Amino acid sequence: MLLLQLVINGLQLGAIYALTAVGFSLIFGATKIFHVAHGAAFTIAAYLFWWTNTVLGLLWPLAAGLAVIAAVVFGLCMERFIYRPIQRHEGAFFTVFIAAFGVQIIVQNLIGTVFGRGFVSVTTPLSHSVQVLPGLFVAPVAALAIVVAVIGFTALTYYLSRTHTGMAMRALSENPDLIRVFGLDPGRVAQYAFAIGSAIVVPGAIFTAMTAGLNPAVGAHVMLISLAATIVGGIGSLRGAAYGGLLLGLAENLALWRLDPQWSEAVTFVVLFLFIIFRPAGFFGRPHAAK
Amino acid sequence: MWAYVINLAVLISINAILAVTLNFILGYAGIFSIAHALFFGVGAYTATFFAMNFGASFLLATAAGMGLAALISLALALPALRVRGEYFVAASLGLQMLAITVFTEWKSVTGGIGGLTNIPPARLFGFAVTQPEHFLLLALACLALIILVIRALVRSSFGRSLKAIRDDETAAWTYGKNVAIIKTTAVVVSSALAAVAGALYAFYMSFINVESFVLDTSIQLMAMVIIGGTATLLGPVIGTVLILLLPAGLSYLPYLPVTEIGSIQQIVYGAAMVVLMIYRPGGLWGFQDSPRTPKGGAT
Amino acid sequence: MRRLRLLALLAAMQWGVATASAQDSIKIGADLPMSGPNAEYGELFGAAANLAVEHANADKMLSRKLSIQFEDSQATPQQGVVAMNKLVNVEKVPFVLSAFTGVSKAIAPVGDRAKVVSVNGGGIGPDLAELGEYFWNVIPLVNLEIRVMAPYLVQERGFKKIALIYVDDPAGEAIQKELKENVPKAGGQMVAELQVPRNAQQFTSIAAKVREAGPDLVFIASFGAQQAQIVKQLRDNGVTQQLASYSAFSSPTVTQLPEAKGALFPTQSVDWQAAGMSERVAKDWKAKTGKEPNAYVANYYNAVMVFVHLAQALEKSSQPITGENLLKQRKANGSFDLVGGKMEFLPNGSVSMPIQINEIDGGAGKMVKGGTMAN
Numbered sequence: 001m002l003l004l005q006l007v008i009n010g011l012q013l014g015a016i017y018a019l020t021a022v023g024f025s026l027i028f029g030a031t032k033i034f035h036v037a038h039g040a041a042f043t044i045a046a047y048l049f050w051w052t053n054t055v056l057g058l059l060w061p062l063a064a065g066l067a068v069i070a071a072v073v074f075g076l077c078m079e080r081f082i083y084r085p086i087q088r089h090e091g092a093f094f095t096v097f098i099a100a101f102g103v104q105i106i107v108q109n110l111i112g113t114v115f116g117r118g119f120v121s122v123t124t125p126l127s128h129s130v131q132v133l134p135g136l137f138v139a140p141v142a143a144l145a146i147v148v149a150v151i152g153f154t155a156l157t158y159y160l161s162r163t164h165t166g167m168a169m170r171a172l173s174e175n176p177d178l179i180r181v182f183g184l185d186p187g188r189v190a191q192y193a194f195a196i197g198s199a200i201v202v203p204g205a206i207f208t209a210m211t212a213g214l215n216p217a218v219g220a221h222v223m224l225i226s227l228a229a230t231i232v233g234g235i236g237s238l239r240g241a242a243y244g245g246l247l248l249g250l251a252e253n254l255a256l257w258r259l260d261p262q263w264s265e266a267v268t269f270v271v272l273f274l275f276i277i278f279r280p281a282g283f284f285g286r287p288h289a290a291k
Numbered sequence: 292m293w294a295y296v297i298n299l300a301v302l303i304s305i306n307a308i309l310a311v312t313l314n315f316i317l318g319y320a321g322i323f324s325i326a327h328a329l330f331f332g333v334g335a336y337t338a339t340f341f342a343m344n345f346g347a348s349f350l351l352a353t354a355a356g357m358g359l360a361a362l363i364s365l366a367l368a369l370p371a372l373r374v375r376g377e378y379f380v381a382a383s384l385g386l387q388m389l390a391i392t393v394f395t396e397w398k399s400v401t402g403g404i405g406g407l408t409n410i411p412p413a414r415l416f417g418f419a420v421t422q423p424e425h426f427l428l429l430a431l432a433c434l435a436l437i438i439l440v441i442r443a444l445v446r447s448s449f450g451r452s453l454k455a456i457r458d459d460e461t462a463a464w465t466y467g468k469n470v471a472i473i474k475t476t477a478v479v480v481s482s483a484l485a486a487v488a489g490a491l492y493a494f495y496m497s498f499i500n501v502e503s504f505v506l507d508t509s510i511q512l513m514a515m516v517i518i519g520g521t522a523t524l525l526g527p528v529i530g531t532v533l534i535l536l537l538p539a540g541l542s543y544l545p546y547l548p549v550t551e552i553g554s555i556q557q558i559v560y561g562a563a564m565v566v567l568m569i570y571r572p573g574g575l576w577g578f579q580d581s582p583r584t585p586k587g588g589a590t
Numbered sequence: 591m592r593r594l595r596l597l598a599l600l601a602a603m604q605w606g607v608a609t610a611s612a613q614d615s616i617k618i619g620a621d622l623p624m625s626g627p628n629a630e631y632g633e634l635f636g637a638a639a640n641l642a643v644e645h646a647n648a649d650k651m652l653s654r655k656l657s658i659q660f661e662d663s664q665a666t667p668q669q670g671v672v673a674m675n676k677l678v679n680v681e682k683v684p685f686v687l688s689a690f691t692g693v694s695k696a697i698a699p700v701g702d703r704a705k706v707v708s709v710n711g712g713g714i715g716p717d718l719a720e721l722g723e724y725f726w727n728v729i730p731l732v733n734l735e736i737r738v739m740a741p742y743l744v745q746e747r748g749f750k751k752i753a754l755i756y757v758d759d760p761a762g763e764a765i766q767k768e769l770k771e772n773v774p775k776a777g778g779q780m781v782a783e784l785q786v787p788r789n790a791q792q793f794t795s796i797a798a799k800v801r802e803a804g805p806d807l808v809f810i811a812s813f814g815a816q817q818a819q820i821v822k823q824l825r826d827n828g829v830t831q832q833l834a835s836y837s838a839f840s841s842p843t844v845t846q847l848p849e850a851k852g853a854l855f856p857t858q859s860v861d862w863q864a865a866g867m868s869e870r871v872a873k874d875w876k877a878k879t880g881k882e883p884n885a886y887v888a889n890y891y892n893a894v895m896v897f898v899h900l901a902q903a904l905e906k907s908s909q910p911i912t913g914e915n916l917l918k919q920r921k922a923n924g925s926f927d928l929v930g931g932k933m934e935f936l937p938n939g940s941v942s943m944p945i946q947i948n949e950i951d952g953g954a955g956k957m958v959k960g961g962t963m964a965n
Contacts, residue, residue: 005798013792034377085569093377094323095568098517101510102564109554109561118627119791119815121822128826129794135801137828139794212791213819215627224384231381256795262758262787266392273370273385280374294679395758395787404788405692405760406667409699423679498696502668553625553664 001135006253012142012211014249015149016204018242020222021229022153023197025241027075028230030169030193033083034093036100039223040107041198045071046205046214047111050122068202075198078103079191104220112216121213122206145207152200153242160238165192228272234282243283247271297423301495303535304430308437308488310515310527315441316481317513318521319450320474321457322371325509326383329390330482332504333360334489339407339499340400349413349420349429349494356486364482368475375460387506394501406500413494420494430491437484442524444480453477454522514560518567520574529575534560615655616911618897619677619686621663621670621697621708628665628690628814630843631886635689635712636660638887641874642894651898653905658894659683665814667696678704684913685897687890688725691715691761698725706913709896711889714836715764719940723917726939728896729889732761735836735856736768738945738962743807743854744778746959749832753782753805755796755820757812765811765836781805786812786820793820797827807832810839818843818850825849839950840884850950857885859944859961860930868929892928899926 024038045067053063082103086095129139160166168189171179179186201222208218226241229248233240248268255264275282309331316322334356341352370382394401401407413420413429420426444450452473455463464470493499511534519530537556541547547555567574620639622632636658643656659681661673670693677683678700686701688694689712698721701708708725710718714732718725743749752773756762766783773780782803784796800808808831810820817838824833832852839845839855862872862883871891875883900919901911909915924935933941944961 002798002802006795009794009798012794082565082569089569089572092572094321095572097323097377097380098513099565099568101513102561102568105510105561106558106565109557113551113554117625118630119819121819129828131828137798137801139826211794213815215791217789224388227381227384231378235377253795256799260396260785261790261796262392262396262785265787266389269385269388269392273382273389276370276374276378276382276385280378295676298675298679404667404758405695405763408696496671497699498667498671500667500692500696502666551625 001133003254003257005136006257007250008136008138008142010250010253011246012139012145012207012249013253014246015145016207016245017222017225017229017249018245019149019152019204020201021226021233021241021245022156022238023200024223024226025230025233025235025238026156026169026200027193027197029236029238030172030197031079031083031190033079034097034100035078035083035194035197036097036223036227037078037103037107038197038201038226039219039221040104041071041074041219042201042205042222043107043111043214043216043219044074045202046209046218047115047120049202049206050120050209050214051115054120054122064202064206067205068199071198071202071205072195075194076191079194084187104223108216108220115216117216119213119215120209121211122209124210127210139211141207141210145203148203148207149242152203153238156196156200156238159196165189169193225268228268230282231272231280232275232282234284237282237284240282240284294423297427299535299539301423301427301430301491303532304427304434305488305491305495306512306515306535307528307531308434308491309485309512310519310531311434311438311441311524312481312484312488313512314516314521314523314527315444315484316477317516318523318526319445319457320453320477322474322478323380324367324371324383324478325380325506325513326367326387326390327481327485327512328504328506328508329387330360330364330485331489331492331508332390332394332501333363333482334486335493335499335504336394336401336407336489337486338490339410339493342411342413342494343407347411347414347419347494349415349490352413352494353487353490356490357483360486360489361479361483364479365475367482368478371474371478372471384506387509391501391505394504402500404500404502406498406502407493408498410493410497410499412497426495430495433487433491437487438524438528440484445524449473449476511560514564517574518560518563522573526574533575615657616652616901617657617659617681617683618894619681619683620658620660621673621677621686621688621693622660623665623689624660624662626664626666630841631665631689631712631814632662634886635687635890637879638875638883638890639687639894641871641878641887642891642898645870645874646894646898652901656894656898658687663690663693665690665693667692670694671696671700673697674700674708678706684911684916685709687711687893689713691718691764692759694718694725695721695760698722701725701913704913705917707897707916709893711893712886713761714838715760716768717760717764719938723939724913726896726920726935728893728933728941729837729885730858730943730945731940732765732836733768734942735945736765736772739834739836739854739856739947740769740772740778741776742947742959743834744773744776747832747854749807749834750778751781751803751805752778752807752809753784753800753803753831754780754809754811755784755786755793755800756810757816758785758787761813762811765809769809769811786816788816790816791819793823794827796820797824797829800824800829801827805831807834809833810835813838813841815843817841818847821847821850821853837885840886840948840955842881845950845955846952848952851952853950854947854958855950855955856945856947858888858930859946860885860888864931867927871929888929892926892930892933895928896920896926 027035048070049063049067052058126141129137132138168184172189229244230241233244251267252264255267313327337356337359338352341355452468515530515534516527520526538552541552624632646656663670663673674697686708688708688710691713694710694713701724702722710727711729716731716733756766834854837857844850900916926933946957946961947959948955949958
């Protein structure tokens with residue numbers, strides 16, 4: 001029964017990782033920007049939710065709504081004020097990466113200064129688990145996280161394949177100039193990518209606030225995992241990023257079956273390292289992604 | 292007061308060594324590694340192990356550190372050969388995080404979070420370096436030596452090949468440059484020299500633990516290189532001085548709470564990184580444009 | 591040129607230091623966490639120390655005013671050493687307050703070499719008694735706590751099977767070692783020993799492993815925010831067994847946690863009603879903070895008072911207040927009247943005090959077993 005319990009825990013964690021990874025992959029896939037500050041969107045959304053819900057006492061739908069707005073605004077600002085100016089110059093990978101990193105450092109420390117470096121969480125009856133089978137405990141929030149992840153991903157896939165802006169986003173990653181031919185503005189499409197990519201982290205952020213709690217470094221941690229998930233799943237594939245996130249969440253928990261807890265985080269990075277050496281394209285990545 | 296300045300100067304020298312060696316692969320070779328703190332740590336732990344078990348000879352302990360760092364750097368060189376850009380960053384990240392877990396868990400060798408205390412003072416030519424002033428001389432000497440070595444390498448044909456590879460790997464390859472050997476050598480040299488900083492640090496503090504070798508350290512080193520200026524010899528040193536003097540400078544602003552100085556330091560260099568990337572990607576001391584995008588690689 | 595000017599400016603800021611204001615006060619140092627996740631402890635310890643300074647100055651116990659120079663250790667060994675170096679080399683204090691096992695172990699060699707006394711009032715690792723002549727402890731170390739807890743839990747309360755969750759740092763490991771030795775001795779059995787990283791926050795799977803082990807009691811050896819998280823997530827995930835810990839549970843983050851109700855934890859016996867010093871400290875502390883004082887308050891108050899008493903004696907015999915002299919004085923007379931009664935230093939610089947066992951009841955905790963001396 002322990003194994004099954006670890007699988008359920010892994011799925012819950014994996015759902016959160018999957019959502020964030022998909023956001024990152026969407027942005028990278030559409031705009032080719034390595035948005036390392038993605039974790040900062042997570043941190044901002046999470047803390048805003050906590051603050052408005054727990055400290056100010058707003059109802060959770062309102063708090064969640066505010067968190068979404070904040071994440072989206074953050075993503076858009078990054079695109080407009082940081083990435084676009086850099087890309088006007090020449091937009092080397094290096095420059096974009098460093099700038100994003102710089103923003104992530106700033107956000108992490110600002111949050112620490114404003115909200116404290118200790119750790120906070122949102123108390124809710126949802127995190128209290130129920131025994132569904134002898135020895136198997138599932139918390140409502142776990143089930144919720146998995147359901148939301150599935151819905152989110154399905155909705156996103158539908159959007160990308162059926163709507164105009166969605167299709168434009170997919171086209172953007174292949175050939176930006178062709179988009180102009182069709183009368184669309186690549187800048188606009190990029191903004192949509194950033195907006196959606198950033199918004200999709202909010203459910204994960206809220207669930208993390210409810211279960212494990214937050215500290216200012218939580219975004220950086222989530223970012224690392226999203227990065228690993230995107231690569232393991234395959235750059236350019238949203239499906240890959242989602243599965244990658246799920247896989248890493250499972251790996252982190254299943255590792256506890258046989259290993260000591262300290263090694264469970266290391267497992268994630270061993271997996272990442274091995275994939276990069278032996279299969280940089282990941283599970284679903286396009287073949288030319290490797291050198 | 293004087294003691295405080297000397298202390299700061301030693302730490303600046305040690306970090307400058309790290310920044311200069313990181314710049315060698317980042318600025319000159321275009322290899323974006325976030326794993327540099329790992330080699331700092333390997334150098335420190337190895338030198339300590341040597342000093343506590345075989346005598347505190349500075350030269351021998353440092354050599355041991357350099358040897359082990361060089362060996363381990365092959366693990367970093369491997370992905371460097373196979374992938375570029377964001378993939379390599381992710382691989383170096385994975386290696387760095389793995390190293391942190393090893394440093395924390397391998398308690399018999401590293402002492403885990405408790406660390407290793409009572410490291411004996413370094414012995415150089417039969418003389419124990421206990422006075423901070425003498426240690427500063429040792430650290431500066433090492434820094435100067437390493438800068439000279441890097442300078443010689445950069446100006447040699449090896450250095451030219453390195454820059455060629457950075458600018459356009461495929462073209463370099465078609466010219467007959469053995470890309471694999473050159474890149475691997477660069478990584479090995481950079482890591483081995485970084486280990487010297489580790490040995491210095493261990494002997495100076497008489498105490499080391501995993502907290503000095505974490506991801507934040509690697510990031511701070513990267514900030515020193517970026518802000519100071521990549522692909523120049525002096526740039527990383529400038530960056531180091533600026534970033535390390537920042538907390539001291541900040542502590543004199545009367546309205547800043549002492550508890551926030553660490554955060555503000557990070558915010559300042561985070562902001563500096565962003566602003567520089569938009570307006571002056573070559574860094575404060577560097578050229579106007581950034582190192583050119585490595586072409587012919589991933590994505 | 592611009593760059594050089596920037597450098598020069600920064601160097602000048604360095605140089606233009608206000609060398610510590612005219613030395614008209616006696617300064618001691620404090621190497622406590624003032625920022626970072628454990629800043630709440632630094633605040634608590636610092637406030638208690640400051641109260642002692644206030645009393646010492648009000649009662650004019652020394653020839654000059656006493657003051658404390660606080661430096662930030664962030665509760666990490668590395669930062670602690672940096673702060674200690676500053677206190678010892680720049681501020682040149684003869685006496686430093688310390689906290690946290692990991693930090694203390696790291697700074698002890700620095701103090702030892704410089705002949706500066708460090709006193710710990712919060713860390714509990716038994717190794718702290720072995721850190722050299724210049725490292726003293728005014729808190730009974732955890733081996734004493736466990737030697738009282740283990741027989742109580744196993745024999746008096748009947749919890750034979752114990753699962754341990756301990757943090758991966760010197761304090762956690764010290765507790766694990768002590769439990770491993772003392773629980774079997776008392777007739778019990780350790781059914782699980784789960785080590786968690788210091789920054790871990792997810793314990794649902796740890797809870798699963800605990801359930802799997804089927805214990806009668808879960809012992810938690812962590813500190814700060816993490817221990818509260820462990821308690822909450824254990825309860826959230828179906829662990830209904832009795833909880834217990836060491837003195838760190840006296841922290842308000844745990845005592846105020848609804849999920850922690852009923853947990854058992856030891857502290858040193860302090861009778862806050864005792865007339866004289868204890869009563870005065872309790873009253874002033876309540877007035878200042880609105881809360882009841884706990885054992886940590888007593889310890890850091892006492893640590894400062896130890897310095898004051900020793901310094902008084904040195905002043906009387908016209909000796910300079912240096913670390914070396916403080917040590918000599920303590921060896922000559924190591925018995926002090928402090929909060930909690932008479933405190934006597936053992937030759938290794940630590941103290942032995944009666945330990946009481948408390949239960950969390952939503953308030954300040956109620957005592958369930960009176961002061962026992964560890965055997």
